Amino acid sequence: MAFYSSAAAGTWLKRTLAAMAAIAVVLLQTPLALADGINADVKRYLTPDGPAEVKLDAQGNSARYSGEALTRGRDLFMENCAYCHANGLTLPLPPISLTLADLAGATPPRDNINGFVTYLREPMTYDGSEPSDWCRQVPESWLARPELEELAAFTLSAAEKVPGWGSVPSNR
Template identity: 35%
Template sequence: MFNKKFWTSIIIGCLFCTITYTGVNAIPLDDDTRTVALNSTEEVVLTPEQVKRGKRLFNSTCGACHVGGITKTNPYVGLDTEALALATPARNNIESLVDYMKNPTSYDGAELIYDIHPSIRSADTFPKMRNLTEEDLFDMAGHILLSPKVLPSQWGGGKIYY
């Protein structure tokens, strides 16, 4: 009797944890929230699948250095909306972020930094970039642009004032 009750409670507990962890109780994002800039003139509505893939890919590929949209190597420049818009060229849309992931430049745009920043161009040095497709880059860029809408006070580390 004890054995049956014990294993039943373990199974129910594991099922509950699995359901909670995998986001069954997550609040779905509406179309307005999932709308991000495609380029300087057009917008695109990300599908729920793109949102999910973008988050997973970002966390596994970029998450070590950009946890929560913060840049560990330069915490003064995060992946928040303002910092992306002030970069040269501006990186506040999907097309510009995909371009950056292929050929990264310094924040002021003055020099290529693919030798020190993971990119498609430096995939030999940074193996996590090797198998990424154009669709993967698009979904990761969508995640970067969507995150400030979903986590406005947490994404990008907030502003630092002196």
């Protein structure tokens, strides 16, 4: 004696297969997005035409960063910075964000790789007058210089190219 009809079994099978397909898409999405070692958002916004050119120092020199390097920088940002700097905002100190204008307005400027890394090694207040308690110091034992450069390159590239980076969305 059957507890359900063959039509019900067919419906159950279709729903089960559809659910399994949906789960497979979700599970496979991340590896596919990183199949070439580049995060999908990094590829879309930061490196759609190849490596990103990022300001290296106050003299205007620049360095090129691949999608892979910016993906590593993004991962470091997400692991270490996003809690206080979601989408380029500065949650503990909202008037100062991670926009290029705000980074350039700091003393010394943080709108370049060297200035940004220097700040992370020894955080100072926005006007540069004293050590800052708002951002934690990142010693070499925690992140090596190349890692900090990739984190800085991601942040500066996002500030330049990601729509809405460092700004609060309006309700309009």
